[in-house]
Amino acid sequence: MGAFAAQAGATIAAAALCAAVGVPAAATASEGDWGINGTYIATSNGDWSKTNEQFRNEVSVRSTWTISTTCANPTDCVGTVKSDQGWTAPIYAKAGLWYVKRSIPGWEPCPDGTTADGLQMYRFFAGDPETGQAVPSGSSTFLGEDVTKSASGSCGINKQLVISMPFKMVAA
Secondary structure (H helix, E strand, O other), rough: HHHHHHHHHHHHHHHHHHHOOOOOOOOOOOOOOOOEEEEEEEEEEEHEEEEOOOOOOOOOOOEEEEEEEEEEEEEOOOEEEEEEEOOEEEEEEOOOOOEEEEEEEEOOOOOOOEEEEEEEEEEEEEEEEEEEOOOOHHHHHHHEEEEEEEEHHHHOOOOOEEEEEEEEEEEE
């Protein structure tokens, strides 16, 4: 799994670079049907997580997502994700990557007994689970990362808490 984590990060960076220089990124669904629709198993791998850039094991999270999107073209897609964990969040595609962002109330426990909210962002692309590389349209496997952050200054500390994990999503 170490190779998966390293390659997923490198592939996300490569996709962002390609988008920045105008190279088309791999499509995320079949020709003419660019959205992601259906039921997927989403897994955040805590075995390879990092806390503020230091490797630290976290609990792995596996959930079922029901995704509904509509697209005007391959780079203009929007929709909704409903998780079996009880949350719903918007999903959108930009520069060949998919994004899901949601707020998590009371995410970070503070030393004084209070809590601070977190912002969780999933960023992923259609990919080959063996190589970690982007693949052509029509893939049922998506690879990327799950990053949750607190605001700087939360809990009276002038540094964000950032937890990142490799992320994989496959059609159910």
